[in-house]
Amino acid sequence: MYAHEKKLTGWYLIVGMTALFIGGSLGPIQKLGHAGINWYSSLAKIGLASYYQGLTIHAVMNALIWTTFFIVGxxxxVIPHSLKMNLTHPKINTTSFVMMLVGLIMAAVPILMNLATVLYTFYPPMKANSFFYIGLVLVVVGSWVGGLGFYLTYGEWRKQNPGVRTPFLALGALITMVMWQIATLGVATELLWLVIPWSFGWVEGVDVQLARTFFWFTGHPLVYFWLLPAYLSWYGMMPKQAGGKLFSEPLARLVFWLFLALSVPVGLHHQYLDPGVPAGWKVVHAVLTYSLFLPSMLTAFNVIASLELGGRARGGTGLLGWIRTLPWGDPSYTAQNLAMILFAFGGIGGLTNASYNLNLVVHNTTWVPGHFHLTVGSGVTLTFFGIAYWLVPKLTGKQLxxxxxxxxxxxxxxxxxLLMSNGLHILGLNFGVPRRVMLGVAAYRVDTWQPQVIESLIGGLILGVSGLLFYTVMLGTVFNKKALVDDGEPMPVAEPLEPEPAPVWLDTWRPWLVITVLLILIAYGPLLFDMIANLNMTAPGFRVW
Ligand code: HEM
Ligand SMILES: [Cu+2]
Incomplete structure (x- = not known):
């Protein structure tokens, strides 16, 4: 059973991990560039034209491709195993993978040919080769097709199980996919309506402000698309790995519904400094952004309480003594617990970014990459590594x-x-050092930056070693001669502490979808209406590289 699902998951993981390998390799090289050690003239010999081409590869492969392929895989x-039934339309899910792969290749070729050095945010009026954009659309639409396969499977399960609560892992995964589906309407509109016709030269200009607004309509919920699968593992799997139970399953469900409702109508917190967006709407989004603090804190409370149950069940005592008895010898558990700690720092810094006035201090400084390497670069990526440490053995039938x-x-x-992000945070906050610059050759570079430049370089090099260790473990597992002893459990599933099923309203889609759509209409409706009524398709394209 589940042979097709396993094979498909394996393919998603292979592509995602390959992308991360290519993108990740550039990370330490960028850090060297910051410190004045320039490898780019040597890399030119193998076709890398610039720091910016490398930075585009790094972020597209890591933040867009690795994450999306891993998550859909x-x-x-998870969904079939949680519902305990096969995918009902396996061909649809296979089609999803093929579309995403074709899209990836279509986007990667222009990037590698230096025809799309527009960074992963591809803000117009920088103009890339059209196939870069078409490829990205295909990756997104391919993921929608995967979602469709999941919904059809869920519909069939619902028919066979009327009145039964959706298992938590399946529900969380489905909510994440629905959120993603709604969120990506923004970037799909940006690309299909504004950017692709302009990149082909069918229209003269592009509306830069509207394009950015559509981009961030997707851009913020994108971070929750990365994060919710990690949360799913923290809530629904890690307590089991720790020997505990999920402290409050209903609360965990509520958190996923809240993220569905609140992920999208906050995108303007990335546009506080955009001159074409009225301040009033920025304030609305700032307030809604702070409301995300609630599900975040509920998560911290619930997950830590669940782990505490595990630590105590394993013999831990005292106020904090249970921390020592957690399964620190288990790499899958440890990677995810360390990911959580790094993510907590990222979340705290995020409060600064989200503040309308404090954002001014850190905007476009190295503080920002310092922040998101803690979130997507660690909270998410290190959690996915931890998941891979049990999942890849299950897929291959080999021991880790x-x-x-x-x-x-x-x-x-x-x-x-810790070292890299600390250095980047301080450089940005104390010295206003700009991000997206090869600092080593910047004319305004000063010696007072040096301690943190070195600190973050050391961090970046350690990360490079860590990445190599990950790939050694993965390849070693695939080629391991030792077979996995089957324990009959396809994945760790945490039992809820309280046996009663969650209330029905936490397993009902309609009210939550209505709230989601209403909040989006309130937060974006008037603004988008105004921008579209005053459409400004005037910016010509530039190739600045
Ligand atoms: C080997 C580990 C890594 C190192 C050493 C590293 C290092 C860096 C550096 C130095 C920058 C450029 C900062 C600038 O010039 O503004 C950067 C940018 C970035 N990194 Fe990483 N990184 C690593 C892993 C990751 C991972 C795992 C992800 C995501 C999953 C990621 C996502 C990004 C993104 C989205 C950017 C922003 C690019 C832009 O501004 O357009 N990185 N990274
Ligand atoms: Cu955001």
Whole structure:
């Protein structure tokens, strides 16, 4: 059973991890560039034209491709196993993978040919080769098709199980996909309506402000699309790995519904400094952004309480003694717990970014990459590594290669990221050092930056080693001679502490979807109406590289 699902998940993971390998390799090279050690003239010989081409590859492969492929692949495994039934339309899910792969290739070729060095935000009026944009659309639409396969499977399950609560893991995954589906309407509109016709030269100009607004309509919920699968594992799997139970399952469901409702109508917090957006709407989005603090804190409380149950069940006592008895020898658990700690720092910094006035201080400084390497670069990526440490053995039927090496991977990522992100945060906050610059050759570079430049370089190099350890463990597992002993459990599933089923309103889609759409209409409706009524398709395209 589940042979098709496993194979498909395996393919998603192979593509995602390959993308991360290519993108991740450039990370330490960028750090060297910041410190004045310039590898780019040597890299030119193998076709890398500039720091910016490298930065585009780094962020597109890591933040867009690795995440999306891993997530859709993970859900292809989790949803059927959670519902305890096969995908009902396996061909649809296979089509999803093929579309995403074709899209990836279509976008990657222009990037590698230096025809799309527009960074992963591709803000117009920078203009890339059309196939870059078409490829990205295909990746997104391919993920929608995957979602469709999941919904059809869920519909069939619902028919066979009327009145039964949707299992938590399936519900969380489905909510994440629906949120993604709604959120990506923004970037799909941006590309299909504004950018692609303009990049082909069918229309003269593009409305830069409207394009950015559509982009961030998707751009913020994108971070929750990355994060919710990690939350799903923290809530629904890690307590089991720790020997505990999910402290409050209804609360966990509520959190997913809240993220569905609140992820989208907050995008303007990325546009506080955009001159074409009225201040009033920025304030509305700022307030809504702070409302995300609620589900975030509920998560911290619920997940830590669940882990505490595990630590105590394993013999831990005292106020904090249970922390010591958590399964720190298990790389899957440890990677995810360390990811959580890094993510907590990222979340705290995020409060600064989200503040309308404090944002001015850190906007477009190195503080920002300092922040998101803690969130997507660690909270998400290190959690996905932790998941891979149990999932890849299940997929291949092989034992995890060298759990010790995997543990070393988790800890080196933790230490490396603390150093790199600390350095980047301080440089941005104290000195206003700009992001997206090869600082080593900047004319305005000063010696007072040096301590943090070195600190973050050391962090970046440790991260590079950590990345190599990850790939060693993955390849070692795939080629491991030792077969996995089947324990009959396809994935860790945390039991709820309270046996009663969650209330029906936490398993009902309609009211939550209505709230979601209403909030989006309130937060974006008048603004978009105004921008479209005053459409300004005037900016010509530029090739600045
Ligand atoms: C080996 C580990 C890594 C290192 C050393 C590293 C280093 C860097 C550096 C130095 C920058 C450029 C900062 C600038 O010039 O503004 C950067 C940008 C970025 N990184 Fe990483 N990174 C790593 C892993 C990751 C991962 C795992 C992700 C996401 C999953 C990620 C996502 C990004 C993104 C989205 C950018 C922004 C690019 C832009 O501004 O257009 N990085 N990284
Ligand atoms: Cu955001």
């Amino acid at each position: 993970f859900f292809t495994y 290669f060298s759990p010790k090496l995997a543990l070393a991977q988790a800890w080196t990522w933790f230490v490396g990221m």
